[in-house]
Amino acid sequence: MTKIRIGTRGSKLALAQTRLVEEALHACWPGMETETVVIKTRGDKILDKPLGEIGDKGLFVSEFETALLEKRIDLAVHSAKDLPQRLAQGLEILAVPERADARDVLVQVKDKLPQSPVIGTGSLRRRLYVEKLWPGAQVKLIRGNVETRLAKLADGEYDGIILAKAGLDRLGIIEREKERFHFQPLDPEEFIPAACQGIIAVEGRADWEYREMVEKLSHRKTFLSFETERKVLEVLQADCSQPAAAYSVIEPAGIERERIFLTVMYGGQESRGEWGVEERYALADVLSAQARGNI
Incomplete structure (x- = not known):
């Protein structure tokens, strides 16, 4: 096998996520050689505007897809x-490893x-x-990587910031910075995750000769949630410019049966339900x- 080239953004979080994929590949196929290829996206270059004002979610993906199609990289690692x-066209999500903690976290300097x-x-x-849970709060734009946002919080520009717990965990920040910041995970029933x-998500070419090897990295329940939550976005036609959320949990329900519990939010309206997976x-x-119709 030739060396596998893995495309990633250059932030510490993106590199940490890519290392997780590399480690999983090496665990399954010892001796495999991989190369990390850092690619800067449009979304990384524009930091003074909310994502909804810049464009759609392709801001963080299009450069990787071009590199994949031009065969400059073999895989791309994304935050799904x-x-x-x-x-x-010609690209697919080949694998999704097991999901990390999906909750958001309120990070503060004080308790x-x-x-x-x-x-x-x-x-x-x-x-x-934020406006629903903390009436009277002033919401102020913040962009940049996790370390940049924490530095702005420490400098007193904000009283609190909202970050994804998965990213904080992957960077080891909660344990390392527990004396400096207060981390409050937010109940996903009240603060529905994106x-x-x-x-x-590991993206690659549909016709890549080693795709079946990479597919073995997928976690089945995570892939089912991934498909379901992306289906919600498809139905809602939601992107970065619209307030939307979807979060699912798959639980056993009797012998050889599973049920999926799904919550959807669109424009502040929420809808919940459970059916067979x-x-x-x-x-x-x-x-x-239901969520869209209630607006």
């Missing part, structure tokens, strides 16, 4: 929540927020829930229509 609704806190986020979904938050797409259709 950054994927656009449609991938470029308690002031009465009218300044809370940083660049997400319309997070803005909506669709596919906490999931890593084999009916997950139909459930996504129904709940998405």
Whole structure:
């Protein structure tokens, strides 16, 4: 086998996620050689505007898809929540490893927020829930990587910021910075995560000769949640410019049966339900229509 070239963004979090994929590949196939190829995206270059004002989720993906199609890389590692609704022709998601903690986290310097806190986020979904849970809060734009955002919090530009727990865990920040910051995970029933938050997606060419090898890295339940939550985004036609969320959990229900519990939010309206896992797409259709129809 030739060396596998893996494309990634250059942030510490992106590199940490790529290392997880590399380690999984090496664990399955000892001696495999991999190369990390850092690619800068449009989304990495524009840091002074909310994502919804810049464009769709292709901001963090299109350069990787070009590199894949031109065979400059063999795989691309993405945060699944950054994927656009449609991938470029000839490309597929080959694997999704097991999902990390999908919750959002309120990060503060102090244990308690002031009465009218300044809370940083660049997400319309997070803005909506911040304003709902902390009436009187001033929501202020924050962009940049995790370390940049924490530095701004420490400098007093914000009273709190919202970050994804999966990213904090993958970087080891909660344990390392527990004396400096207060980390409060937010209940996903009250602060619904973004669709596919906490999931890593490995993209590659549909006709790549080693695709079946990479497919073995997938975690079955995570892949089912990935498919279901992306189906919600498809039905809602949601992107970075719209406040939307989807979160699913798959649980056993009797002998050889599983049920999927799905929550959908669109424009502040929420809808919840549970069906058999084999009916997950139909459930996504129904709940998405309910959430959208209530606006």
